[in-house]
Amino acid sequence: MVGRRTSVARSFQEQHAEGKIMNQAHVKRIEKLQAAMVAANVDAIFLYSEINRNYFTGLTTSNGLLLVEQQGMPVFYTDFRYIEVANRTLKGIEIRKFKPAKEQLADYSAAATSWKTIGYEGNLTVAQFLPLQEAMSGAKWVSISTMVSALRSVKSADEIDAMRRSAAANDALFADLMDTFKVGMSELEMLRHFRMKMAARGLKESFSPILCAGTNAVECHHEPDETILKPNSELLIDMGVIVDNYCSDMTRTVFFGEPTARFREIHDIVLNANQTAQAAVKPGVRCCDIDAIARGVIKDAGYGDYFGHALGHSVGLEIHEQPAFSATCETVLEPGMIITNEPGIYIPGDVGVRIEDLLLVTETGCEVLTHTPHEIVLPC
Numbered sequence: 001m002v003g004r005r006t007s008v009a010r011s012f013q014e015q016h017a018e019g020k021i022m023n024q025a026h027v028k029r030i031e032k033l034q035a036a037m038v039a040a041n042v043d044a045i046f047l048y049s050e051i052n053r054n055y056f057t058g059l060t061t062s063n064g065l066l067l068v069e070q071q072g073m074p075v076f077y078t079d080f081r082y083i084e085v086a087n088r089t090l091k092g093i094e095i096r097k098f099k100p101a102k103e104q105l106a107d108y109s110a111a112a113t114s115w116k117t118i119g120y121e122g123n124l125t126v127a128q129f130l131p132l133q134e135a136m137s138g139a140k141w142v143s144i145s146t147m148v149s150a151l152r153s154v155k156s157a158d159e160i161d162a163m164r165r166s167a168a169a170n171d172a173l174f175a176d177l178m179d180t181f182k183v184g185m186s187e188l189e190m191l192r193h194f195r196m197k198m199a200a201r202g203l204k205e206s207f208s209p210i211l212c213a214g215t216n217a218v219e220c221h222h223e224p225d226e227t228i229l230k231p232n233s234e235l236l237i238d239m240g241v242i243v244d245n246y247c248s249d250m251t252r253t254v255f256f257g258e259p260t261a262r263f264r265e266i267h268d269i270v271l272n273a274n275q276t277a278q279a280a281v282k283p284g285v286r287c288c289d290i291d292a293i294a295r296g297v298i299k300d301a302g303y304g305d306y307f308g309h310a311l312g313h314s315v316g317l318e319i320h321e322q323p324a325f326s327a328t329c330e331t332v333l334e335p336g337m338i339i340t341n342e343p344g345i346y347i348p349g350d351v352g353v354r355i356e357d358l359l360l361v362t363e364t365g366c367e368v369l370t371h372t373p374h375e376i377v378l379p380c
Helices: 006-018 024-040 050-057 080-089 101-114 126-135 145-153 157-178 187-200 214-218 261-280 287-300
Strands: 044-047 065-069 075-078 094-097 117-120 140-143 210-213 233-239 241-243 250-256 312-314 321-325 338-341 344-347 351-354 357-361 366-368
Touching: 024 050, 024 065, 024 145, 044 050, 050 065, 075 080, 080 094, 101 126, 117 126, 145 321, 157 187, 157 233, 157 241, 157 250, 157 357, 187 210, 210 214, 214 233, 214 344, 214 351, 233 351, 250 261, 250 351, 261 287, 261 338, 261 344, 261 351, 261 357, 287 321, 287 338, 321 338
Parallel strands: 044 117, 075 094, 117 140
Antiparallel strands: 044 065, 065 075, 210 233, 233 250, 312 321, 312 338, 338 357, 344 351, 357 366
8 A cells, every 4th residue: 555644754754854864855855846746736646757766866777666645755666676776775765666567556546545636747658657547547647747847947056066067077078079070070970089088088978969060050950970071161069968967068169260251240140149148047037038038139130030949948867858948938037947048040051050058047147057168260
């Protein structure tokens, strides 16, 4: 039986107070989740995704389920492979081994007699969701993705430190690559250098890097191919790494040789949009308003039709989180949010430029976590 009992709830709080529970940061996250559940009248939540399980427990496993009710001790289910590590690290959380599917669903069904509303993650697969819904058909099922995203959107001090380290590692790797990339290399060859140097530093990529030589830079998410980097041409690089589970993200558009007047014109406009938006970032401002500010700079310069994506997205355990600097996101900025600022202009057959920094919202404005220079010219 999974249903909470008063004594269990008291035990959870007592262990927390005595410091006998798991990492205190994760305890606080679970408590915030439980408070959000109470506010939303959600009785129980099923967290299947590896990212969310890690966020609330600190444990990374390829298999598992975190079941949380409004009060008391959460339950972490996993298979034989992870039972020992879960018991060792998740003090204060009840650990259970998964049973065969039908028996497991029967356990959930028995526990759900007092649940009126059950929360699920929006990215749950149909194969995962339908059996749960059938086993607990008497309850109302609601997506809690927005609830969890809101909790994750404001980073703790430890998370911010990890993000700073991730951004610094990305800056250092980029500088190394700038000493390596040469005219005559293909995009795929540069991609191989990226991955070799990244691995040599003990890093992982936060997404598959985008490398665009010449006019390929007009494709926002170009897939690297055999295109050769030619003399007197641009190279757009969008890259990120993972440090202590936290992602970084940066884009620079560099020029090999003497930049053309056309490139300088477009680069200056994009940089102006980047800097104008950055100056407006502070607590209390809506995300959509920051997007509009950058978009206005590019539109006023006559290139509004060539900036077709949102200005930025939050970054953390995942490369794309919420909220976002987009026309539709009305989330109000809070200290601790980390969002990319990446305006761009992409003119087919001509030139493409994107400049992206990671911004940490502070009490009075923002801190730029990305320290790579914006204007980079390299010899042919």
